[in-house]
Amino acid sequence: MISLLQRVSSARVEVGGRVIGAIGPGLLMLVCAEPDDNDAIADKLVAKVLKLRIFADEAGKMNRSVADIGGGLLVVSQFTLAADVSSGNRPGFSAAAGPELGRRLYERVLATARASHPQVECGEFGADMQVHLVNDGPVTIPITLRA
Incomplete structure (x- = not known):
């Protein structure tokens, strides 16, 4: 799976002019499944994202996770990460999973x-979707996990 994390002060996603998801401080997580991905990879990705220490501690060092700060997580599917x-x-997008597998693994990421x-x-x-964000830092972290 491929993910692009953006540390945000706030983020929201709109469909048809209607906000369907929004967070304050936290992470915007763009997610793309690849053909060989499975539930174990999806679970590993979520565990990595929730534990990743990319928020500042009292000394200003990246030493806290989104869980540590009580931040939000906005998960958005984005097959174009496999471009x-x-x-x-x-x-070309042949490296992205097909729609059926992509949807199933995206839903697995959300459930986990x-x-x-x-x-x-x-x-x-x-x-x-229209995704609006205020990138904090900016901090943008790419993650690729494979079976």
Whole structure:
């Protein structure tokens, strides 16, 4: 699975002009499943994200997790994270999981996150979404986990 984390002061996702998920301080988690991904990889990704120490402690060092700060998690599906731009000028997306597997693993990520963290909001799989965020830092962390 591929994920791009952005530490945010706030973030929200809209579909059709309607806010469907919003958080204050926390993490925006963009998620893309790949064809060989499975439930174990999805679970490992969530565990990594919730424990990742990318928030400042009292000394200003990145030493606290989203769980430590009581922050929110906004999870948004984004198959374009698997873009292949190695040739030509138009990205290819054959490295992304198909819609059925992508949806199932996205829902697994959400279920695992909700079982482990008190504040989880989400986008809508396959929808045309507008994502608004205030990147804090900015801090942006790419994560790729494979079976």
